[in-house]
Amino acid sequence: MALMQVLRRVLGGSCSTQISSTARAFSSAPAPIKATLFPGDGIGPEIAVSVKQVFQAAEVPIEWEEHYVGDQIDPRTQSFLTWESLESVRRNRVGLKGPMATPVGKGHRSLNLTLRKELNLYANVRPCYSLPGYKTRYDNVDLVTIRENTEGEYSGLEHQVVRGVVESLKIITRQASLRVAEYAFHFAKTHGRERVSAIHKANIMQKTDGLFLKCCREVAEKYPEITYEEVVIDNCCMMLVKNPALFDVLVMPNLYGDIISDLCAGLVGGLGLTASCNIGEAGIALAEAVHGSAPDIAGKNMANPTALLLSAVTMLRHLELYDKAERIQDAILNTIAEGKYRTADLGGSSSTTDFTKAICGHL
């Protein structure tokens, strides 16, 4: 029950119902955990099948509730995502999402924005590690970026003051900063990480980034076992490309997080290999593949399911199914390291199905 206390401390009192329901799910082990699955567009359905197969082979007690993006705008969400889909995630509190292509046109919200707003996904977590056997210019990358996802530079508040002069507002609130900082330290603690670095530009934006730092410091005090440091964003960029091993867990406001998390993905081989998980209020976790839907290779059995698989692994960790998570992650890494079965983007010639079979074989 120590776990429940930790969770309660982190998530606040509002979600006690959620904790008890998770606990119930654990106590009656045979009952499968329900999770929402958005296969998405393009290569999405193929790589989602891959995840389902691997999970089945690993006997993960998860029952998928599949939801597809509709072709009509649901007035309740002002988006192609239906209210039912969102309800499913809210009910299950865990979900996995493939790449989604937001249809071009006006009068609706982008799919990612809808999910973020409706589910209050406030933190984006991306573990980034070098894949053994897949050579990039950087070795020994093992870090986690945690990005505040609801405010900052992406507040969407912009206006033209006079002709030729435009203002864009960056909003930093104490509440959102504390929330993401809490999550970062909680994550560091539960994942055996030693250090949290807050990334900022408080030398220039003294009040906004200053507030962010202040919140991080406050939370850091509650976690004396975790080392806390502050790094200026430009210096962080330079250090990352010179020696990424210097970092452990990074927590940052929205824009910096966007840039740094993609930069880190570049260090280990691109978005096709990067896991990502969004954390929302009341313990919601929506894991996702952050790469595009690649319509050019859709349906050709060529797509690389690694990103979605690794994201699914972060989802299992969130559900505290650690041994399943380890098994599946090891199988993925071993398959890639072995080098016999690799998809085209990693320089191989295997099909999605062969790659998936190889992973199942490595379990």
Place this chain on the structure above:
Amino acid sequence: MARRSLSLFKALTKTTTSFSLTPIPISRSVTYMPRPGDGTPRSVTLIPGDGIGPLVTNAVEQVMQAMHAPLYFEKYEVHGDMNRIPAEVIESIKKNKVCLKGGLRTPVGGGVSSLNVSLRKELDLYASLVNCFNLPGLPTRHENVDIVVIRENTEGEYAGLEHEVVPGVVESLKVITKFCSERIAKYAFEYAYLNNRKTVTAVHKANIMKLADGLFLESCREVAKKYPSIKYTEIIVDNCCMQLVSKPEQFDVMVTPNLYGNLVANTAAGIAGGTGVMPGGNVGADYAVFEQGASAGNVGKEKMVERKKANPVALLLSSAMMLRHLQFPSFADRLETAVKRVISEGKCRTKDLGGDSTTQEVVDAVIAHLD
């Protein structure tokens, strides 16, 4: 003239692959014909600054003296904890039009704004330029990097307009104007044209900041139309950073709003050898301030200052840019060649480049390699 010498400089920096074997050429068949009186020494304002600043600016002074370069420095003490840049310093720069400067410490959260930024604003040095390239003989993860980051320096996220709306809610304004976006775009294309660069890439986040970054892009597109011989591309800032760490050779000249330029320049500097070797400066319609290219405000750690082991290469290469700016091209060539020889020999390098030399040892080596 300027065009010729600059493109020659580019040719010099491009000889990355055939280092150490072929000596870098320093003489040329076409010579520079000065106007009578061009050899008169010019005065340049010097701000040693904080931390490692005095160390590295002193390195430049020594090398300039050894070369008998036709310039003398008017030295002013400015420190990051001052409220503002003293008026006499501003006067001096306005008179000399050219300044060389070490970093000024910016106190974090002390309610004092960065003097590095306020100097740029006060003198309207609207363009910041950082050249990130592989130095011959210095191994890095990436090869064939030769990127020039041109960054808007006066507005954007650095507008300094911040306030607390209600307790716990703080707002910061990013201001983008047509005027500033246009002039930085013009400068970037002009730079590309004068230096025989092929591509200008605008870095933005207009998918999210539709109005602000949208205005920046719109201005770039308009200017691009006037330079049909230069290829114009656009890239989103997060993708840009990802591309930089995987395929940096695809980039040439980049033009960016303020904050993105800061990040892009540091990332590019990191992949090409570190901020300790990348030259740069800030330039406006009337004045130019030369400083370390990326992380110009970085004053180093105390230990580095105590041990006197700061890397002077970035500022030495920046001073070569300054010499060319002052129309002393052969002095610029000599300085650059000497620095490059020291680097490619590899005997004398500071810690950031994998060596253990002190600043003075590097300076001595550079002086010894002067032709």
